[in-house]
Amino acid sequence: MINAGKRIKKAQTALESASLDTTKKALEFVVKNASAKFDESVDLCVVLGIDASKGEQTVRGSALLPHGTGKKIRVLAFAKGDKEQEAKDAGADFVGLDDLMEKIEGGWIGFDVAVATPDLMGKIGKLAKVLGPKGLLPNKKIGTVADDLAAIITDLKKGRVSFRNDKGGAVHAAFGKISFGADKLQENLIALIKAVKLAKPASSKGKFIKKIVVSSSMGVGIALNPDEIA
Numbered sequence: 001m002i003n004a005g006k007r008i009k010k011a012q013t014a015l016e017s018a019s020l021d022t023t024k025k026a027l028e029f030v031v032k033n034a035s036a037k038f039d040e041s042v043d044l045c046v047v048l049g050i051d052a053s054k055g056e057q058t059v060r061g062s063a064l065l066p067h068g069t070g071k072k073i074r075v076l077a078f079a080k081g082d083k084e085q086e087a088k089d090a091g092a093d094f095v096g097l098d099d100l101m102e103k104i105e106g107g108w109i110g111f112d113v114a115v116a117t118p119d120l121m122g123k124i125g126k127l128a129k130v131l132g133p134k135g136l137l138p139n140k141k142i143g144t145v146a147d148d149l150a151a152i153i154t155d156l157k158k159g160r161v162s163f164r165n166d167k168g169g170a171v172h173a174a175f176g177k178i179s180f181g182a183d184k185l186q187e188n189l190i191a192l193i194k195a196v197k198l199a200k201p202a203s204s205k206g207k208f209i210k211k212i213v214v215s216s217s218m219g220v221g222i223a224l225n226p227d228e229i230a
Contacts, residue, residue, distance in 0.1 A: 023189070023229050026214060026222045027182040033219060034178040039070070040216040041174040042185055046196055047211035050204045052169040057204055059171060060164040062142045063195030065188040068159030070177035075156050076100060078116035078124055078138065083149055087115075090153035097123075104130055111136070113162070115144045115152045135164060163196065171196055178216055189214070193229050 020026045027042075034040050050057040076094040077087035078101075087095045094100060094111055097120065104127055114131065116124055116138040124138065131137035138144040142162040146152055163173045175188040193212070200208050212224040 020222060021225075023224050024182060024186055026224055027185045027189070029222060030214060030216050030219060031178055031182050031185070034216040036216075036218040040178045040218055041070070042176050042178060042180075042214060042216055043172065043174050044189065044192060045211075045213045045215075045221070046171045046193070046209060047213075048165060048169050048171065048196075048204075049207045049210050050165065050169050050201065052165055052167055054203070057201045058165060059196065059199045059201065060139075060141055060162070061195050061199035062144075062160050062162040063192045064155055065159040065161060065175060065191055067176060067180055067184040067188055069161060069174060070180065071174075073113060073156055074111045075153055076111040076114045077149055077153065078114065078120050079149060080120070083117055087149045087153060090150040091157050092149075092153050101127060109134065109136070113144065113156055114138050115146075115149060115156070117147055117149060118145055121145060135162070161192070163192075163199075174217075190229060 020029055030042060048059055050059060052058075074093045075091070077083075077092040078097055079087045079095055080097050084095050092115075101124070114136050118140070121138065128137055140146070142164075143155070143160070144152060144162070161173050161175070163171045165171050173192060175192050176185045180188070193209070197208065209226045212226050212229070213221040214224060215221040
């Protein structure tokens with residue numbers, strides 16, 4: 001069995017002699033050199049030209065990936081009345097309000113994303129200290145708060161991903177699996193980069209996308225030309 005150190009060293013050696021002058025070639029390299037025993041995720045890191053210390057320059061949003069994420073997403077829907085059945089019919093894994101809030105306050109976080117209708121946000125806001133730091137609090141800016149719960153849930157199940165810059169001014173997100181192949185990964189990547197561009201704050205000046213790096217979850221990072229896809 002090849003250990004992680006040998007895998008990385010082998011990939012780095014291959015990278016030194018590779019000619020990766022296009023996004024397609026870079027993604028083909030990522031796919032070819034993935035050597036883990038499982039279907040690795042393919043991850044994106046976008047370094048942005050923002051001042052992350054300023055709240056008005058926060059970059060957050062979501063993107064519907066054409067080929068999904070390759071991951072089963074567990075959706076929790078805060079809903080009541082007719083909206084409960086709407087959420088269940090759309091495929092939400094957990095549906096309710098008071099009962100779910102009580103479980104979450106007790107420490108349960110058994111879901112990947114939470115959605116809600118606008119009328120419930122005043123009540124759900126009490127969970128901000130628990131869900132906020134984990135990026136799980138429903139938020140209108142990333143499309144997880146709306147009256148049409150069915151549409152939100154359907155998109156999430158298809159492969160909608162949310163993003164938000166970290167303290168260093170970078171956005172991190174997974175945009176597929178190695179098994180997708182380079183063509184599908186490229187289409188997903190383009191959709192994600194477009195969404196990041198649309199989330200550019202008005203107060204951000206100069207070059208917005210400074211650096212783009214892709215890698216498999218166990219592989220080496222490969223820098224792309226931001227001007228080619230951004």
